[in-house]
Amino acid sequence: MNLNYTILIPLIPLAVFLLLGIFNQKIKPAISGYIGVFGLIASGILSFYTAYQYFFIYGKVDGVYQTFVEKTVWMNFTDTLHIDMGVLIDPISVMMLIVVSIVSLMVHIYSRGYMKGDDGYTRFFAYLSLFSFSIYGLVLATNLFQIYIFWELVGVSSYLLIGYYYTKTSAVAAAKKAFIVTRFADLGFLIGILIIGYYTGTYDFETLNNPEGSAILNWASTSFMGLSVITWALILIFMGGAGKSAMFPLHIWLPDAMEGPTPVSALIHAATMVVAGVYLVARLFPMYYFVEDGFALNIVAYVGAFSSLFAAVIAITQTDIKRVLAFSTMSQLGYMMLALGVSGYDGHEGVGYMASMFHLFTHAMFKALLFLGAGSVIHAVHSNYLKDMGGLRKYMPITNITFLIAALAISGIPPFAGFFSKDEILVAAFEHNKLIYYVSVFVAGLTAFYMFRIYFGIFWGKEREYKHTPHESPLSMTFPLMILALLSISTGFIPFSEFVSADKAGFETHLDYPLAAIAIAVGLIGIIVAWIFYKKENNLADKFANGFGFLYKWASNKFYFDEIYMFVTKKILFKRVAAPIAWFDKKVVDATMEGIGNKTVVTSNKIKGIQSGKVQDYALYFVSGVVVIALVFIYLWTN
Amino acid sequence: MIAGISIYEILTVTSILFFIGIYGFITRKNLISILISIELIMNASVVNFVIINKYLYPDILQGVLFSIFIIAVTAAETALAVAIIINLYRQISSVEVKDTETMKY
Amino acid sequence: MEKIIFYILALLMIVFAIASVSSRKMLRSVIYLLFVLVSVAGIYFLIDYNFLGAIQLTVYAGGIIVLIIFSVLLVHHIEMELEVAKTSKKILTGIICAIGLGVFLTTIYSYNFNVVENSISTTTEDIGTKLLSYGNGGFILPFEVISVLLLAAMIGAIIIAKGKKLTDKIN
Numbered sequence: 019m020n021l022n023y024t025i026l027i028p029l030i031p032l033a034v035f036l037l038l039g040i041f042n043q044k045i046k047p048a049i050s051g052y053i054g055v056f057g058l059i060a061s062g063i064l065s066f067y068t069a070y071q072y073f074f075i076y077g078k079v080d081g082v083y084q085t086f087v088e089k090t091v092w093m094n095f096t097d098t099l100h101i102d103m104g105v106l107i108d109p110i111s112v113m114m115l116i117v118v119s120i121v122s123l124m125v126h127i128y129s130r131g132y133m134k135g136d137d138g139y140t141r142f143f144a145y146l147s148l149f150s151f152s153i154y155g156l157v158l159a160t161n162l163f164q165i166y167i168f169w170e171l172v173g174v175s176s177y178l179l180i181g182y183y184y185t186k187t188s189a190v191a192a193a194k195k196a197f198i199v200t201r202f203a204d205l206g207f208l209i210g211i212l213i214i215g216y217y218t219g220t221y222d223f224e225t226l227n228n229p230e231g232s233a234i235l236n237w238a239s240t241s242f243m244g245l246s247v248i249t250w251a252l253i254l255i256f257m258g259g260a261g262k263s264a265m266f267p268l269h270i271w272l273p274d275a276m277e278g279p280t281p282v283s284a285l286i287h288a289a290t291m292v293v294a295g296v297y298l299v300a301r302l303f304p305m306y307y308f309v310e311d312g313f314a315l316n317i318v319a320y321v322g323a324f325s326s327l328f329a330a331v332i333a334i335t336q337t338d339i340k341r342v343l344a345f346s347t348m349s350q351l352g353y354m355m356l357a358l359g360v361s362g363y364d365g366h367e368g369v370g371y372m373a374s375m376f377h378l379f380t381h382a383m384f385k386a387l388l389f390l391g392a393g394s395v396i397h398a399v400h401s402n403y404l405k406d407m408g409g410l411r412k413y414m415p416i417t418n419i420t421f422l423i424a425a426l427a428i429s430g431i432p433p434f435a436g437f438f439s440k441d442e443i444l445v446a447a448f449e450h451n452k453l454i455y456y457v458s459v460f461v462a463g464l465t466a467f468y469m470f471r472i473y474f475g476i477f478w479g480k481e482r483e484y485k486h487t488p489h490e491s492p493l494s495m496t497f498p499l500m501i502l503a504l505l506s507i508s509t510g511f512i513p514f515s516e517f518v519s520a521d522k523a524g525f526e527t528h529l530d531y532p533l534a535a536i537a538i539a540v541g542l543i544g545i546i547v548a549w550i551f552y553k554k555e556n557n558l559a560d561k562f563a564n565g566f567g568f569l570y571k572w573a574s575n576k577f578y579f580d581e582i583y584m585f586v587t588k589k590i591l592f593k594r595v596a597a598p599i600a601w602f603d604k605k606v607v608d609a610t611m612e613g614i615g616n617k618t619v620v621t622s623n624k625i626k627g628i629q630s631g632k633v634q635d636y637a638l639y640f641v642s643g644v645v646v647i648a649l650v651f652i653y654l655w656t657n
Numbered sequence: 658m659i660a661g662i663s664i665y666e667i668l669t670v671t672s673i674l675f676f677i678g679i680y681g682f683i684t685r686k687n688l689i690s691i692l693i694s695i696e697l698i699m700n701a702s703v704v705n706f707v708i709i710n711k712y713l714y715p716d717i718l719q720g721v722l723f724s725i726f727i728i729a730v731t732a733a734e735t736a737l738a739v740a741i742i743i744n745l746y747r748q749i750s751s752v753e754v755k756d757t758e759t760m761k762y
Numbered sequence: 763m764e765k766i767i768f769y770i771l772a773l774l775m776i777v778f779a780i781a782s783v784s785s786r787k788m789l790r791s792v793i794y795l796l797f798v799l800v801s802v803a804g805i806y807f808l809i810d811y812n813f814l815g816a817i818q819l820t821v822y823a824g825g826i827i828v829l830i831i832f833s834v835l836l837v838h839h840i841e842m843e844l845e846v847a848k849t850s851k852k853i854l855t856g857i858i859c860a861i862g863l864g865v866f867l868t869t870i871y872s873y874n875f876n877v878v879e880n881s882i883s884t885t886t887e888d889i890g891t892k893l894l895s896y897g898n899g900g901f902i903l904p905f906e907v908i909s910v911l912l913l914a915a916m917i918g919a920i921i922i923a924k925g926k927k928l929t930d931k932i933n
Contacts, residue, residue, distance in 0.1 A: 649861070666768075707806065
């Protein structure tokens, strides 16, 4: 399989980014939009071609999907330890290529309508292209270090896009928050990478993931605090993944990231960047599974389960529709993590792995659709808040229908895509860990409830006083909605397990009817409760909220996590740790250095008189020197 | 050969002459005075050449010839120095060392 | 007899040298230098280098001293008092010169010169032959070089002394 052309997939958006970035002022907005879109179309075509070639023609040898790697040495540390740059083609990277291509292209098209007339139109598309480049590079990375480089690039483009409205204080704060929190998590990732490099002597995914390879077989060789160092490294790497994927307790940046333009939220904070954490764990899945009997994997499972429950509870209470979607994203990412966490390796055992990737795939479609739909609504009513919306179904029919489809998909109602992937996750959880299964079923119900809460709140309920009569968005915005809606309906029917599985061999899956029935029932209950509460204007919901009292208050304030972090950083870290260090730096380190500098200046001023410019003075020094040297060499240096 | 005078005595005299020249070079404040001091230094060294030639290697003439060259070079140098001094005087109306210190820091 | 003449010459040299570097009147300073140079010529005559003595008298006493006197007259009033250096600087320089002289003298006196007793008198012919000889030990090349150097110095001196006026004309 010739892989040379796959390198173009990330490079085309990079070229677009450079073009738009450098000629920012020169290019007319309309043209820059087209450049961005066509760059993405080119990458998308290549991605689909790669997928076709891989899945249907070359990829499968003896019933097992092969891993194709094309790389070149970039940086040499030792003979064995070096950093490569290249592309790695295997089922999950190809799948991610498809996801990124579809969502990114849809978002590009959508942005042409959504961002119309904005001052930084070209800049916006430049950033989007930078992001596309980074995420493609991340997906295709051949080794831990390469993925880390693109990981940070993704973080940077996310930072740039969240802070896109840089005149808005809250956007700037949110961008900084997102960057700092994910950077903090990436510190763990980096340490993990270094540990892996030190103990296994390689960064290559192929070598690391080989179940018969030395990296996996020798995990027990060195231990630290009762655990293998490799397990520690995997936990630290998961910390990086948790930061990007907004897992508890590193989730606090995601809701604030909604300050960015809505298409950005759809692309980065729903479909692609936030799943990088899931992708990372999936990428190293054999290591997670085999090292120390999956100790690190259990942590992944529990963190994922807790995050999904935690986020779902918060999502119920939020009134900003983008924030509801943000917490819903976090909840669904928790789902993917827990599915990975309960997965096995061989054949049908690996259903969790497959389900996680499947859910990643379908979730990207319907969550992007939800965000774009929300963007369309926000575009129409100029507000993010539920209290300013209601009864919009008459004004925005296409948005209404597509949003409904997405909401049904995320609630797990057949035949929409979310049902199939969620069902596989529930199956995996049921087979491996009952506690996690119950949690995920409960979360499924909550998901259906809060999704339909906002659905009814936006499109049904009482009509508000609108300043301008809301109207349907232009075609450039509704077209992506329709495409994504179509995908949200159809992608569930892909026989995903045949393409993507932990051991790459593929297997058959069948619907587990009892479990599916339970899931559907729970979803329907959620929808019905939401229907009762919110379809018509009534005070049932408020009564209910009051019934929960302080619990409701806690949840609507996101369990005060932001406040706790602020307290820890401001009151404890800044005051008790940073301030003394700053004092030491200023008064001791800086003062020493400045003292040396000042003394030099003072001394120079004092002795610069020596350089009087008078030949005679120089002659005096010269003669004195000669005399001294003569004395030294004649009388002192005699031997 | 000077009857009754050893080479040491002559070298002593030239050394004294030499250091008087250096003393003058450093302490005088006038370019012409400095030139005079240089002449003193030069003369001291020329005499040394000649004396050493005469006392130690009487059958060759290297020292004498070098003295002639040194005298010639000194003459050239003096001519140039005087030219520079006159030019300088034209430009800044002074030949004091303290007025010519553009090399100063 | 020669011994007494040498001591007289040495005394004259040192006294006039000191006078030359310490006199505050420019012209006197130059005249003292003349005396030193003449004394040096006397030394040359004493050691039987008559030609060298003659050169010393003509070039130094006749040429250089006149040149210096000219420049003095061009840039000074005859009676102008010169500035003197600070006493501290004088003392410092004096000490350094004294130390240097001490180093010189101790070195000279601790060295055993291999003096050859002789009374060879050098004729002008010998010097002329050596200067123009291109054989072994001949000085023809330095002689030519020095003649070019003198020419260059002469031109240079004229150009520098003429200063701006010449360049103005060219422009």
